[in-house]
Amino acid sequence: MIELRWSDRTLWSVLALGGASLAVASIVLTEWLNLHPCHLCIFQRLLFMLLTVACALAAWRPRGFVGRGCGVAVIGVSALGVGVAAYQSRLQWEAAKNPMLSCGGGDPNAIERFVDYLGAHVPSLFFATGFCEDTELVIFGLSLANWALVSFSGFLALGGWLTVRAFRGLR
Numbered sequence: 001m002i003e004l005r006w007s008d009r010t011l012w013s014v015l016a017l018g019g020a021s022l023a024v025a026s027i028v029l030t031e032w033l034n035l036h037p038c039h040l041c042i043f044q045r046l047l048f049m050l051l052t053v054a055c056a057l058a059a060w061r062p063r064g065f066v067g068r069g070c071g072v073a074v075i076g077v078s079a080l081g082v083g084v085a086a087y088q089s090r091l092q093w094e095a096a097k098n099p100m101l102s103c104g105g106g107d108p109n110a111i112e113r114f115v116d117y118l119g120a121h122v123p124s125l126f127f128a129t130g131f132c133e134d135t136e137l138v139i140f141g142l143s144l145a146n147w148a149l150v151s152f153s154g155f156l157a158l159g160g161w162l163t164v165r166a167f168r169g170l171r
Contacts, residue, residue, distance in 0.1 A: 036130030071163030081152030095133035
């Protein structure tokens, strides 16, 4: 039997490539399919960009202070992404049962204000035009928010495992 062993540097690099691919895919799909991303979609795009940077830095120095610090950052950003994607998935699920439900209205929350700020400065990447409860694109029965939840969960699991290994000094 052939045993495949991947180094921590390789696994961090794979995560960085995955984060970059997801961020680029969200931008390309938005333009190509004329999608209307909401504030939560844009925020998740930003989180994938942050994960890309943190994972790339962890790949550069997986065992040292940089790798450990970036690993902790990956855990935090991934956990935040899981929460945001789960919240948006729940909004979409509730809206399917109650078409009158909307995420809009009321005072903007911190995420909406932050995304609006980014959208004013870099509209090509961060301009939100849609509603959080809309499911404009469904792939294999899952909305993009559902896929983001799966992706952030994968980052959390693998990034968490690699971070624990870095703190324990395992090879």
